[in-house]
Amino acid sequence: MANILIATHWTGGDVYPFIRIGKALKRRGHDVTIFTHCIYKNIVEQDGMKFVPWDSPDEYEQLMNDLPLLVDPLRNLDGMLTFYGRHHNNEKTLMEYRKISEYCSKKDTVILARHRSAISALLAAEKFNIPVVSVFLAPNYISHLQIHEEIFGDIMKKTVNEIRKALNLKPIECWTSWICSPKRKLGLWPEWFAHPDETWPSGLICVGFYVEEAGDKEELPPEIVEMLNGDSKPILITAGTSKMIRPEFYEVASEACRILGKTGILVTLYDELVPKPLPDNVKRFQKLSIRSLLPHVDAVIHHGGIGTTSEATAAGIPQLILPHLTDGPDNAHRLRGLGIAELLPPLRWKPHLLAAKLTTLMSQDYRSRCLKFSQYIRQEDSESNICRAIEQVIGNNDFLISN
Known part of the structure; x- marks a missing residue:
């Protein structure tokens, strides 16, 4: 049994994949500790992980x-540097490093770190000579490496070297x-989505794509079940778990549902992002199990976040992607190339254009292609792939970071 230490940061899309990996490793008999934001305490501990x-709730907010x-x-660039100065400064990185260090003395320890944000985890792996696995959540993490180096590589190098000196x-x-x-890096996507190159x-x-099995789905609330028993399937509207979305996203999506006469289920935690008023045929929910809902929508x-992308692809559901930030544009173009999604850039976020795209997506041709890729995912056994790749580094000095 290995001592697996998992470190990640930021939104649900950045955290839930690591919780799922931790659960899988726990089922295989490993001791798992997850280091992340305070709001995930209950969901981690209910599955027997440490x-x-x-942070505190105020710091997370x-x-x-x-x-x-x-x-x-x-x-x-100033905005990005302000963010890192507040949330990933030297003091906080050293605090994270000290927390991880308390769990590094056990035999057969392995560190699993989110690429880019988990600097403290890489430092601990290097300092204590522990094998480490870096996790890339989406392909654009790779394509952004060079431009990130050009823009702020020198700044980050200076910051990290100050910590390293300490x-x-x-x-x-x-x-x-x-x-x-x-030396071991995991990309949480299949090769047919993004193929390796030089x-x-x-x-x-x-x-x-690592999505949980059907048995892990949460029950839907009675109000949703009643809506799903209607004459036609609804359309799901979601922009993930953060506020990193243009304000008009939910407005144009809701209006497109009104134009089509389709029930819309809008899911967001944030009241300030909800259009006022909402069309009568669109109902808003703060939280729902997207995984449980997807099989029941049109x-x-x-x-375009990688979490929703992978879940919708696994469910075989046509996707209309309104990409704007982070990995969204890259994921959207890849899905459109596979013939299972349509996309509209922000300048074309017009309700009538969304309605036209949705009409195309709900055709039988699109549904058939979506089901084909859903079958690919069911055949992949990504959980075993991930666990084997991590277990291969246990006690293996070939996967140490050289100092």
Whole structure:
């Protein structure tokens, strides 16, 4: 049995995949500790894993409010630096490092770290000579490596070297080389979604979209069940778990449902993002199990995040993607190339254009292609792929970060 330490940050889309991986490793007999934001304590501990919070509820709320600062680092470098200065400064990184360090003394320890944000985990792996696995959540993490190096590589190198000096570690010469230094890297997508090429960092393995089995679905509330018993299936509208979305996203999506005369189920935590008034045929919910709802809808309108992308593809549901930020545009183009999604860039976010795209998506041709890719995912056994890739590094010095 190994001692698995999992470190991740930011939104639900950045955290839930690691919780699912932790659950899978726990089922295989490993001791699992997850380091992330305080709001995930209950969901982690209810599955028998240990939990260590990075922050307090107030600090987490500030983090969520500040995420829009990352909207466009190319045009707003100051915003990105402000975000990192508040939430990933040297003091906080050292605090995270100390928390991880308390769990590093056990034999056969392995660290699993979210690529880019889990700097403290890489430092702990290097300092304590522990094998480490870096997890890339989406393919655009790779395509952004060079441009991130050009924009803020020197700034990040300076920051990391200040921390490394405090830990008596040698300075690094290149930010990107160091952040990609783990010799085992996992890409949480299948090769048919993004195929490896010469630009990819060495040691990266595509393990497939990791979505939970049907038995892990949550029950839907009675109000939703009643809506699903209507004459036609509804359309799901969701932009994930953060505020990083243009304000008009929910407005144009809701209006498109009104034009089509389709029931819309709008899911967002944030009251300020909900259009006022909503069309009568669109109902808003703060939280729902997207995984449980997807098999019962005609289509989903979403932002293109890799979590919703993988869940909708696994469910065989046509997708209309309104991409704007982070990995959304890249994921959307990949799905459209596969013939299972349509996309509209922000300048074309018009209700009548959305309605036309939805009509196309709900055709039998689209449904057939979506079901084909859903079958691909069911055949992949991504859980076994992930667990085997992690278990291969246990006690294996070939997967240490050289200092």
